[in-house]
Amino acid sequence: MLFALWYKEWLKTKWTLVAIGAINLLVAAGVYLDLANTMKTVEANVVLMNVVFKEYLYYVDIKYIPALSGLIYAVMQFTPELSQSRLKLTLHLPxxxxKILATTQLIGALELAxxxxxxxxxxxxxxxxxxxxEVFDSMTVTVAPWFFAGFAAYFVTAAAFVEISWTRRVVIALTGYALVDALFLGVSFNAGNDAFAHAWWAAALVVSATFLLLFVSGFHYKRGIV
Amino acid sequence: METVVEAIDLTHYYGKKLVYENLNFKIKKGSIFGLLGKNGTGKTTTINILNGYLRPKSGRCLMLGEDSYNLSPDTKSRVGFLIEGHIQYQFMNVVQIEKFYRRFYPRWKRAPYFELMSKMAISESQQISKMSCGQRSQVALGLILAQDPDLLILDDYSMGLDAGYRRLFLDYLDEYARSEGKTIFVTSHIIQDLEDFLDDCVIMGYNEVLVDMPLKEFRETFKRYDFEHDASPETPLKKSDVLLNYEWLKTRGVVYSFAERAAVEKALAESGAKPRNVREVPMSLEDAFIGVTGKY
Structure with missing residues (x-):
């Protein structure tokens, strides 16, 4: 089942994946090129001072890219399933x-990962x-919630797509927006002192919990309109 | 005879709108069963309940002995399902979709699928999104045949198909079902196509079942009587067990009934219609369907 579903998801989303991958690669490469250029034109110790004391985040360009990637991927993955009730075909598989929904979502999460x-x-x-x-450590702590936001955006968008009730769909979307927004709070060189550094596991847990939202939406989809 | 599908006191509402109440029917193994009715009478609702995509308000449905809302993977593999409009994964081509499905079905048979594609001159690399509705219907049919299911559920197989494709679809199905002892549950809006196809039928009205019997019995017992009259155009006939449905035109009338002519003449006379020359008129299945359900 895993291979077959992966094959299906690959056929469906390969160009989306290529496009998202290319955008991510370009932005990440841009971060390198920008910094390399800065290092050439400004003294290295000045740049370091700016990073440490003035919260110069040379990688800030990538901040919203994972969340945007998760959102776009979910839209492209679930739009064909939901249009013309094609999800019924998938759920009719023996x-x-x-398990089918979980596998489908896991495939998306792994590709994004x-x-x-x-x-x-x-x-x-x-x-x-x-x-x-030390800067590397700080960078890791700072960008980790942005990547968490990527997964949260993906899981929440997928759940909102499969949900059949517009009211619940709006609730899921607003909750998801609040969660993703919270993950963009508090970034600086001293992020090690921030709440996230101490409670990254809590953030990881909350984001992982959004994985389960699709099961709730799937349950509603199967039960039908009441 | 073994029952493959059984609807037991199915009742469903959308919000406060009643779709039907206490719907009961059985589908015998090896039979071809048609669920007929006008738009909005609950055909697709019933199919959604059968496939476990909708939980009925009350009652239940058994498919191959299991509650349809909780079908096991094994039972699902024995049910072929055609979604209204021949929907399939449009991002796949002919070969890819076969490769995808065959991993799920233990009894998968590739030959019937590729034979059908070859017969229809559909190339293996053709993308489903670029196919005509007719070609898509053959892909959907071929995939169901390859699955080798015991029960085929076909929701409005005729949607979007021209006469040729409809005939092709039914001929293929008919031969397959009769030779392999398969059970078919079908809905369609093109009633005349089903004339020589169905064994049993249920005709749904709004919120009620109008007919539930073998098609042959329905064709033999349901009759249309035409007559002339002198009554005013406004003369209302009272519907009854004898006068099931009627059309009242200026100088003539039409009555649909399961009763014999004498009983119909008597009921008409009692209604004050003063009919003349009451005669039975042969009907096609579509005429009979209209006779039962009315034109509007």
């Missing part, structure tokens, strides 16, 4: 329905090429 991993590797390599490891 496998447990919740692959893209986010490339982003992070580029940011990590960029940081370690120019700064000491």
């Amino acid at each position: 496998a447990p329905e919740q 692959a893209i986010f991993a490339i982003d992070y590797l580029i940011l990590a390599a960029t940081t370690l090429a120019f700064f000491p490891v």
Whole structure:
């Protein structure tokens, strides 16, 4: 089942994945090129001072890219399923329905994770090429919630798409927006002192919980309009 | 005979709008069953309940012995489902979609699918999104045949198809079902196509079942009587067990009934219609359907 569903999702979303991957790659590469250029024109210690004391986030361009990627991917993955009730075909496959939904969503999350991993590797390599490891640690703590926001945006959008009631759809969307927005709070070089650094596991837990929203929407979809 | 599908006291509402109440029917193994009715009488609702996409307000439906809302994967693999409009994954081509589905079905048979594609001259690389409605219908049919299900549920198979494709679809299905002992549940708006196809039928009215019997019995017992009259055009006939439905024209009238002519003449006379020359008129299945459900 996993291979077959992966095959289907690949056929459906491959161009979306390529486009999202290209945008992420370009932005991450842009972060490197910008910083490399800055390092050429400004003294390295000045740049470091700005990073440490003036919260100069040389990687800020990537801030909203994961969330945007998650949103776009969910739209492109679930629009064909929901148009003309095509999800009925998927749910009629001889496998447990919740397992089908979970697998479909897991495939999307893994594909996004692959893209986010490339982003992070580029940011990590960029940081370690120019700064000491303390800046690398700070960068990791700062960008982690942005990637969490990418997954949250994906899970919430998927759940909102499958949900059949407009009222519940709006509630899911607003809750998701609040959660994603919260993940963009509090970033600075001293993020190690911020709440997120101490409670990143709580954020990870909340984002993981949004994975389950699709099951609730799937239950409503199957039950039908009442 | 073994029952494949059984609807037991199905009742459903959309909000406060009643779709039907206490709907009961059985589908025998190896039979071809038609659920007929005008738009909005609950055909697709019934199919959604059968496939577990809708929980009825009350009552239940058994499919191959299981509650339709909680079908096991094994039972689902024995049910072929055609969605209204021959919907399939349009981002796949002919080969890709077969490759996708075959991993789910233990009894998968590739040959019937590719034979049908070849017969229709549909190339293997053709994308489903770029197919005509007729071609898409053959892909959907071919996939169901390859699945080799015991029960086929076809929701408005005729939607968007021209006469040729409709005939092709039914001929293929008919041959397949009769030779392999398959059970078919079908809905359609093109009633005349089903004339020689169905074994049993249920005709739905708004909120009620109007007919539930073998098609042959319905064709033999449901009759149309034409007559002339001198009554005013406004003369209302009272519908009854004998006068099931009627059309009242200026100088003539039409009555639909399961009763014999004498009983109809008597009921007409009692209504004050003063009919002359009451005669039975042969009907097609579509005429009979209109006779039962009315024109509007």
